Amino acid sequence: MTDVHATAVVDPRAELADDVVVGPYAVVGPGVKLGPGVELSPHAHVTGNTTVGAGTRIFPFASVGEEPMD
Secondary structure (H helix, E strand, O other): OOEEOOOOEEOOOOEEOOOOEEOOOOEEOOOOEEOOOOEEOOOOEEOOOOEEOOOOEEOOOOEEOOOOOO
16 A cells, blocks of 8 residues: 655655655655656655656655756
């Protein structure tokens, strides 16, 4: 069963596998696909046209799918 913390923000257009864990204050944007067993730690941010493969852990304060900073 998908476990999304009450403080997380998940866009309704995102696709989450059944056993995804989304931690406190994490953000999942539209166009994101999270595969089976994906775990987003607190404050993780995933956006854009991004697919995260099965069993991936994204750690606190990581930003995935945004434009590069430079």
